Amino acid sequence: MSSAGSAVETAQIWIDRLDMQPHPEGGHYCRSYLASESLAESALPARYPGARPTGSAIHFLLQASERSVFHRLRSDELWHFYAGAPLAIHEFPHTGGYRQHLLGQDWRQGQRFQVVIPHGGWFGAELLRPAADSWTLVGATVAPGFDFADFELADPHALLREYGGQQEVLRRFYPDLGPLSADSP
Numbered sequence: 001m002s003s004a005g006s007a008v009e010t011a012q013i014w015i016d017r018l019d020m021q022p023h024p025e026g027g028h029y030c031r032s033y034l035a036s037e038s039l040a041e042s043a044l045p046a047r048y049p050g051a052r053p054t055g056s057a058i059h060f061l062l063q064a065s066e067r068s069v070f071h072r073l074r075s076d077e078l079w080h081f082y083a084g085a086p087l088a089i090h091e092f093p094h095t096g097g098y099r100q101h102l103l104g105q106d107w108r109q110g111q112r113f114q115v116v117i118p119h120g121g122w123f124g125a126e127l128l129r130p131a132a133d134s135w136t137l138v139g140a141t142v143a144p145g146f147d148f149a150d151f152e153l154a155d156p157h158a159l160l161r162e163y164g165g166q167q168e169v170l171r172r173f174y175p176d177l178g179p180l181s182a183d184s185p
Contacts, residue, residue: 009083011063011135018059025068025124025153032139033057039144047074047119053145061137062087064130067173070122070154075142079103079115079125084136086111086128092163094120102128103138122154124173 014020020028035054044052052075059082062068070092079089079101086104093099103125104111117123127136156174160167 010133011061011084014061014083014135014137018061020059020061023060023068024151025071026066027060027062027068029058029060031056031058033141035145044144048144049149050147052147052150055141055143056145057139057141058146059137060140061135062125062127064127064132064134066126068125069173070124070156070159070170072120072122072152072154073117073142073146074119074150075144075146076119077117078141079117080139080141081105081111081113082137082139085130085134087125087136087138088128089115089117089123089125090166090169091117092122092159092166093118098163098166098169103136104128122159124154126172 015028018030020030023029034056037054038051039054041048041050060068064085070090072094079087081087081103086102086106086109089101089103091099091101101115101117102109102111103113103115105113127134156170160170163170
């Protein structure tokens, strides 16, 4: 299999095989694991408004034309590379700054099989150097387990005001906004 997947393994085959649905952040996903045990709200940090499963996991697929737009979670998220093209994860950590993580199988190019995104920071993902028919299949494990109440999509203008030095990255994720400026609402 090439780094962009073989002719036999296409994005649509994986979407169908795994019964994936569109994700609000972009791409497609399916839950592959949800812990049967939960943590009580009193056992969790104050940022959680209720009990959560001890852990959860999903399969997540992005095609060349898709992006996982910037969002943040209340939990840490561990990304796993499975197949297809390498993935770039752009992170604005809650402690400040910018990081790019490369998820893939070519360690000589700085790619890793797993990447941890700590809770509270903004992050988004896109294929690294996508070809027209390329795709990537990854997994994401969250602990405490994922709940959509812990998921927040970013306001692109607010991101620009705070991280204006990464305007090129932000334009790729939000092309319909037109020219971005630090004065945007």
